[in-house]
Amino acid sequence: xxxxxxxxxxxxxxxxxxxxxxxxxxxxxxxxxxxxxxxxxxxxxxxxxxxxxxxxxxxxxxxxxxxxxxxxxxxxxxxxxxxxxxxxxxxxxxxxxxxxxxxxxxxxxxxxxxxxxxxxx
Amino acid sequence: xxxxxxxxxxxxxxxxxxxxxxxxxxxxxxxxxxxxxxxxxxxxxxxxxxxxxxxxxxxxxxxxxxxxxxxxxxxxxxxxxxxxxxxxxxxxxxxxxxxxxxxxxxxxxxxxxxxxxxxxx
DNA sequence: GTGGAAATGAAAATCATTTTCATTTGTGGT
DNA sequence: ACCACAAATGAAAATGATTTTCATTTCCAC
Numbered sequence: 001x002x003x004x005x006x007x008x009x010x011x012x013x014x015x016x017x018x019x020x021x022x023x024x025x026x027x028x029x030x031x032x033x034x035x036x037x038x039x040x041x042x043x044x045x046x047x048x049x050x051x052x053x054x055x056x057x058x059x060x061x062x063x064x065x066x067x068x069x070x071x072x073x074x075x076x077x078x079x080x081x082x083x084x085x086x087x088x089x090x091x092x093x094x095x096x097x098x099x100x101x102x103x104x105x106x107x108x109x110x111x112x113x114x115x116x117x118x119x120x121x
Numbered sequence: 122x123x124x125x126x127x128x129x130x131x132x133x134x135x136x137x138x139x140x141x142x143x144x145x146x147x148x149x150x151x152x153x154x155x156x157x158x159x160x161x162x163x164x165x166x167x168x169x170x171x172x173x174x175x176x177x178x179x180x181x182x183x184x185x186x187x188x189x190x191x192x193x194x195x196x197x198x199x200x201x202x203x204x205x206x207x208x209x210x211x212x213x214x215x216x217x218x219x220x221x222x223x224x225x226x227x228x229x230x231x232x233x234x235x236x237x238x239x240x241x242x
Numbered sequence: 243g244t245g246g247a248a249a250t251g252a253a254a255a256t257c258a259t260t261t262t263c264a265t266t267t268g269t270g271g272t
Numbered sequence: 273a274c275c276a277c278a279a280a281t282g283a284a285a286a287t288g289a290t291t292t293t294c295a296t297t298t299c300c301a302c
Contacts, residue, residue: 002268002279002280003267003268003280003281004280004281020258021258021259022257022258022259035281035282036281036282036283037259037282037283038259038260038261038281038282038283039280039281039282041258041259041260042280042281057178057182060258060290061178061182061183061184061258061289061290062182062257062258062259063182063258063259076220076221076224076226078226079228085224087220089216091212091216092213092216092233095210095212095213095216096235099197099208099235100197100235100237103197103206103208103239103240104239104240105197105199105235105237105238105239105240106237106238107237107238108235108236108237109235109236109237110233110234110235110236111232111233111234111236112213112231112232112233112234113231113232113233114217114220114221114226114229114230114231115177115229115230115231115232116221116226116227116228116229116230117226117227117228118224118225118226119224119225119226123248123249123299124249124250124298124299125249125250141289142289142290143288143289143290156250156251157250157251157252158251158252158290159250159251159252159290159291159292160249160250160251162289162290162291163249163250181259182258182259182289183288183289184289184290243302244301244302245300245301245302246299246300246301247298247299247300247301248297248298248299248300249296249297249298249299250295250296250297250298251294251295251296251297252293252294252295252296253292253293253294254291254292254293254294255290255291255292255293256289256290256291256292257288257289257290257291258287258288258289258290259286259287259288259289260285260286260287260288261284261285261286261287262283262284262285262286263282263283263284263285264281264282264283264284265280265281265282265283266279266280266281266282267278267279267280267281268277268278268279268280269276269277269278269279270275270276270277270278271274271275271276271277272273272274272275272276
């Protein structure tokens, strides 16, 4: 993936760093960019693989992609408006490590996400 | 919703309190219950509306339904062989609640999973 | 029983996402 | 420049969960 990747990334940035694949595609169409929906999906997926963007789920199950810094963090997501707060996970890191050690697991990683309804909703 | 509702609920219980609509449907089929997929969806939705079950999303976007009040647990999964250990998440519960409180979130839930390579692999 | 509202379910529609596959593009070797 | 081959692209079809439509069935209240 080389040609499309940067265009998709830049569109995602322009969208406020938070959009679904369909939205990125429609936005690029509107701006006269020539790209296929399939390629948008593939580019986003490769950006996820490269850990340049993050993916999470809206309430209706649609995947939304989000620019993401390199620092490992977790998310507090509003189920209603999709608003996202990056949070620190010091406690989690320790917990994950401890549990994994207890069970003899190596090369340990983890995922954690908190969701609820935010103040505004 | 009256006739199907209890049957769907009881099936969800039997499934361990955690399953997708399709899984509930297939389970009922296998057990010889006569019910339509549409009705399973409608029953689950009404159980969600009544706050008897909770809905959240798998990584692939499929909705999974969970009995409310079920003590939920987390998983330690081996990336290599898929072996899974159920673990307790006391620390996580507290962490999630604390963070959510700090940001004024209501109706809070969370997901967490630890993965790595197990002893055998 | 009778009539009408609510519940049911089969089939079709919807919608995001993935797959297939033929075409285009980029690259390295000559 | 030319050729060959691999990677990238995108249109169209396939997939799979979920929702909608609509005709039929069930359940009450009278």
